Amino acid sequence: MKIVSTNIGDKKEIFWKKKKVITGIYKYPVNKPIFLDVEEVEGDEISDRKHHGGINQAVYAYSLKHYDYWKPLYPDLDWNFGMFGENLTIDNIDETKIHLGNTYKVGNAILEATLQRSPCFKLGIRFNNMKIVKQFWNSTMCGVYFKVIQTGTVQINDEFYQIKSCPENLTIADLLIRRKKEKGL
Structure with a gap:
């Protein structure tokens, strides 16, 4: 496995169902090393700490590889790495x-696989289509959350x-x- 993109996001206000929502899902590639800290990626917005x-x-x-599956389903999107809210595109x-x-x-970090991504409505907002949330749940292409065992920097090609x-x-x-069964989906 090799990093093809490092991605961070800024705080963004959006309106969904007539409510203001703060999100950091709009990640974008950066052409520099990123620092993986114990609870977050340095410089990356996390709006919902719960x-x-x-x-x-x-x-x-x-x-x-998963991008190749999703792109034909959503051909009108402006595709870039970070579309799924990921910090690392592998x-x-x-x-x-x-x-x-x-x-x-x-890089000089050590990571431990800890959890799957369980998608929420913000992925649907990012894709401008709530259909993606159910499709995501019905696939095994959920991505991986990692715990940072040793902090450090990573970069493209690591x-x-x-x-x-x-x-x-x-x-x-x-x-x-x-998780899907627990939620009755």
């Missing part, structure tokens, strides 16, 4: 093969080197399926 950021969701990664992340607890050295494998644990895709 559901994003924190120790177990400090960094969100999404696969470039060339090929496979949620069906990454287990909870798997640990990776990338490779993920697996340093710990936890095959006894559920995969990230399994976690999404379990």
